[in-house]
Amino acid sequence: MDARNRQVYTGLYKIGNESVSVLMEDTGIAIEELVSKLRAYDMPIHFVGDAVSLYEDYILDQGIKARFAPDNIFTHRAAAVAYLAWLMQKDGKVTDAFHVVPNYLRKSQAERMKELLSGSNSNGK
Numbered sequence: 001m002d003a004r005n006r007q008v009y010t011g012l013y014k015i016g017n018e019s020v021s022v023l024m025e026d027t028g029i030a031i032e033e034l035v036s037k038l039r040a041y042d043m044p045i046h047f048v049g050d051a052v053s054l055y056e057d058y059i060l061d062q063g064i065k066a067r068f069a070p071d072n073i074f075t076h077r078a079a080a081v082a083y084l085a086w087l088m089q090k091d092g093k094v095t096d097a098f099h100v101v102p103n104y105l106r107k108s109q110a111e112r113m114k115e116l117l118s119g120s121n122s123n124g125k
Contacts, residue, residue, distance in 0.1 A: 002051040035062045
């Protein structure tokens with residue numbers, strides 16, 4: 001997902017045999033750093049999300065074995081989330097939907113600005 005300023009929110013997963021393995025935990029990272037990490041994988045990598053259209057050419061220019069989701073399916077879909085939840089439940093990683101929470105990788109721009117402003121006010125600036 002696009003995090004602005006040539007940064008992306010990303011995670012790297014291997015899906016197969018009805019299981020999901022985490023190769024890289026969810027993180028916010030510069031696109032250049034992500035591409036550097038992806039060079040270690042000698043396999044096609046499938047990209048999804050709203051940053052695909054922004055960085056597709058760059059990723060291909062860097063020699064990554066990339067496959068990109070088509071424009072009409074590059075965003076998250078409820079069916080995909082449900083399938084992944086089913087896999088996680090099957091593996092005993094979750095037991096019910098009431099304990100699922102979003103994974104925010106950083107505070108919102110509004111929260112960061114509020115902290116910045118309140119910090120400068122408390123210092124007498």
